[in-house]
Amino acid sequence: MKKILVCLLSVMVIFASCVRKTEPQIEEEIPEPVPELGFWPDSLRVEDGFIKSGQTFSGLMTSLGMSSDAAYKLYQACDTLFDVRTLRAGNTFDAYYRDSLLQYVVYNSGKVNRVVFQCFEPYSLWNAPRQVEYVEKYTDVTITSSLWNDMIANDASPDLILKLSDIYAWTVDFFGLQQEDRFRVLYGQTMCEGALVSVDTVYYAVYNRGDKEVQAIMLDTGDGSNIYWNEEGESLRKAFLKAPLKFTRISSGFSYNRRHPVTGQVRAHTGVDYAAPTGTPVMSIGDGTVTSIGNEGAGGNTVRIRHNSVYSTAYLHLSRYASGLKVGQRVSQGEVIGYVGMTGTATGPHLDFRVWMNGTPINPLTMESPSVEPLPEEFRPALDSCKTLYRSMIDAM
Numbered sequence: 001m002k003k004i005l006v007c008l009l010s011v012m013v014i015f016a017s018c019v020r021k022t023e024p025q026i027e028e029e030i031p032e033p034v035p036e037l038g039f040w041p042d043s044l045r046v047e048d049g050f051i052k053s054g055q056t057f058s059g060l061m062t063s064l065g066m067s068s069d070a071a072y073k074l075y076q077a078c079d080t081l082f083d084v085r086t087l088r089a090g091n092t093f094d095a096y097y098r099d100s101l102l103q104y105v106v107y108n109s110g111k112v113n114r115v116v117f118q119c120f121e122p123y124s125l126w127n128a129p130r131q132v133e134y135v136e137k138y139t140d141v142t143i144t145s146s147l148w149n150d151m152i153a154n155d156a157s158p159d160l161i162l163k164l165s166d167i168y169a170w171t172v173d174f175f176g177l178q179q180e181d182r183f184r185v186l187y188g189q190t191m192c193e194g195a196l197v198s199v200d201t202v203y204y205a206v207y208n209r210g211d212k213e214v215q216a217i218m219l220d221t222g223d224g225s226n227i228y229w230n231e232e233g234e235s236l237r238k239a240f241l242k243a244p245l246k247f248t249r250i251s252s253g254f255s256y257n258r259r260h261p262v263t264g265q266v267r268a269h270t271g272v273d274y275a276a277p278t279g280t281p282v283m284s285i286g287d288g289t290v291t292s293i294g295n296e297g298a299g300g301n302t303v304r305i306r307h308n309s310v311y312s313t314a315y316l317h318l319s320r321y322a323s324g325l326k327v328g329q330r331v332s333q334g335e336v337i338g339y340v341g342m343t344g345t346a347t348g349p350h351l352d353f354r355v356w357m358n359g360t361p362i363n364p365l366t367m368e369s370p371s372v373e374p375l376p377e378e379f380r381p382a383l384d385s386c387k388t389l390y391r392s393m394i395d396a397m
Helices: 002-022 057-063 068-078 147-153 159-167 377-395
Strands: 045-050 092-098 101-108 114-118 124-127 133-142 182-192 195-209 212-218 249-252 255-259 266-269 272-275 281-283 288-295 301-306 311-321 336-340 350-357 360-362
Touching: 057 068, 057 101, 068 124, 133 147, 133 377, 147 159, 159 182, 159 195, 182 377, 195 377, 212 377, 288 311, 301 336
Parallel strands: none
Antiparallel strands: 045 092, 092 101, 101 114, 114 124, 133 182, 182 195, 195 212, 249 272, 255 266, 272 350, 281 336, 288 301, 301 311, 311 336, 311 350, 350 360
């Protein structure tokens, strides 16, 4: 009897197995591909163009073949989805036609963003952003002529210079860079169809001048303040910026025996002149209180700021002041307080920048600025790990 039961069970198992194998397979439906622009352009004729100065949305659409009534209905469809006032002269578009009838207009509103307008009923529009790619890069630049030229020669974007100038704003004088100075940088950037969209994150950078080295290690502690530190855990952010404006040149240095370019007299010039185009923004080098705003004769339009009980600064020859700036106002480090000009006694547009320490003028270029709070001790292991990893990467390149 047991043998019969075993045989029956075996048959049932084999049968069940066979049944499972012969069950019809349900094929999963493969979704149809979605066109990148929201429509298939292959069967349409395309014409490209650009927005002309003063051209309106309705003017653009009627010039491409829509009636005034249809262009108005498309304008109404924009509603809150697209502000037609943001059409920018010089931006490009592609117009798609079936025979002679306008079907779609694709407006390139930026390097990545595109807006597609459906030019027949029901009138509508949608965003069709391009695909972007995040790329990690390494750049090693030794200055031979200028940081700008050498960055470009090393296939790096000038945007990286702006990032570095922000990171090293308190520790490296970008107006005093010299030949053989070296920058090595690990960073990420966003690309779109082979073109650079933006330089995003600098993970690690090393600046060298002779035996001097300044590392910048990115570590975000989540408190919303500084994210760049040196290898000792000291913040790269200092109490004062190295310079009150960006990317120009020093036309005259700190001296007690300078021949004035206008009067010809030899007298002290206890500041630094930065030559820059009229209208270049001028920033406060540190947090402080505005103590004076006004025309000071030979110094022209001047702003004076007291930073603490020790340091004060002045910004001379301004063309105008920042809107709303007033005496007694608190200003933040990096806040724009005015704009380069040539008011007062000046041969050309420049900023005369001056610093006093305990009431005595000092050279802004050699001033040692105190650091802000160091990295909290609990983050030191993470900083050391980042430094070891990043340093090994760049030393291997």
